[in-house]
Amino acid sequence: MRYVVAVAEERSFTRAAERCFVVQSALSHQIKALERELGVTLFARTSRRVEPTAAGDAFLHAARASLEAAERAVADAAAATGRIRGTLTVGVIPTVTAIDIPAVLAGFHRDHPAVRIRLRGGGSDEFVAGIAEGSIDVAVLGLPDSSPPTGVATRELARERLVAVVSAEHRLAGRRRLRLPDLAGETFVDFPAGTPGRAPSDLAFQAAGIHREVAFEAMSIDLILGLIRHNLVIAFLAPAVVPADPDLRTIPVSGGPTRIEYLAWSDFNPAPAARALVERLPSPTPPR
Structure with missing residues (x-):
């Protein structure tokens, strides 16, 4: 099973053998023997290409589960003696x-x-x-x-309550505190729509009855902060993820989103x- 999973993931008998620390001929022999035993072909093969067949895909799912169960059995046995692995x-x-x-x-x-x-x-x-x-x-x-x-x-x-993050050049950069309505009409960057990371901000604006324009979506904090530095957008973020940076300002917002x-x-x-x-x-x- 380990050999089959390795070949499927590496898409190569050679790389799979290296990964499993065996010679390629031994790995190929074991997989051919397994195919004979099962009566199905697990891999379509040419000299340059290897990929699982439909039967191989079906076998892979159960093989991975079996290997995980075997590893869990070893871990549980070790834990019974006080060792964690x-x-x-x-x-x-x-x-x-x-x-x-x-x-x-x-x-x-x-x-x-x-x-x-x-x-x-x-x-x-x-x-x-x-x-x-x-x-x-x-x-x-x-x-x-x-x-x-x-x-x-x-x-x-x-x-924690999220803070508004703006460029040092933004019109609101000098404010010590804002209210949510102060941000109406601003252009935002946020996590993709429908994700939990985006939900606190969306819910806060919905509860206040304020429309919010999210022009940019990203999962990378570095990318989000980069867009803010260029004064393209503002964002709501946890204070601790915003670095000390003369090009950025963080401002508390009354009624702003809360995240747990x-x-x-x-x-x-x-x-x-x-x-x-x-x-x-x-x-x-x-x-x-």
């Missing part, structure tokens, strides 16, 4: 402010060096789905205060490594 997949949104992720993972790795750590970037909604299906172990989520996550175990890490950061993990039989990480992460901070 296996793979830990952590989902991280672009705007984490409640946790110093590198510091936490460095401490975790020192305590549990046998655990392989995989980081995944993305949005809160896909992380919740990933936890439910088993492809993500632990994730940091950012959601509006009106939409707590469901279907996963969670711990609230922090809640959550730690999320499976509420059904989490892996030992996931439990160990959750246990070392902080308790909620007081509301700000």
Whole structure:
């Protein structure tokens, strides 16, 4: 099964053999033997191209699940003796402010060096789905205060009011505080429509009955800040993700959006490594 997964992902018998630390002839022989046993062809092959057949695609799904189950069995057995091992997949949104992720993972790795750590970037909604299906172990989520996550175990890490971020050249750059109506007619950059990262700002404007023009959408904080520096747009962001920069200004906004950061993990039989990480992460901070 490991050989089949390697060939499917590498699209090459040669690279798959290197990845599995075996000679190519042995890997090819094992896959041919498996095909004979199953009575199906798992890969379409030419001298230059390899790709799974329909039967191969069907086999891959179950093979990956079987390998993950085998790895979990080994991890559970090790955990019973006090040792943590296996793979830990952590989902991280672009705007984490409640946790110093590198510091936490460095401490975790020192305590549990046998655990392989995989980081995944993305949005809160896909992380919740990933936890439910088993492809993500632990994730940091950012959601509006009106939409707590469901279907996963969670711990609230922090809640914060977002601030308006404008260019130093913007007409509002000298203001110490704003109201939401002051931003009517401004052009915004924000996360893509429909994503949890965008929801707090959309909900705040909807509740105030104010139309907001979002002309640019991006998932990269660096790109968002770059657009603001050029005075093309303004944005609502967590204060901690905005660097000290003479070209940027952050301004509190009365009635502005509020975001909650959550730690999320499976509420059904989490892996030992996931439990160990959750246990070392902080308790909620007081509301700000």
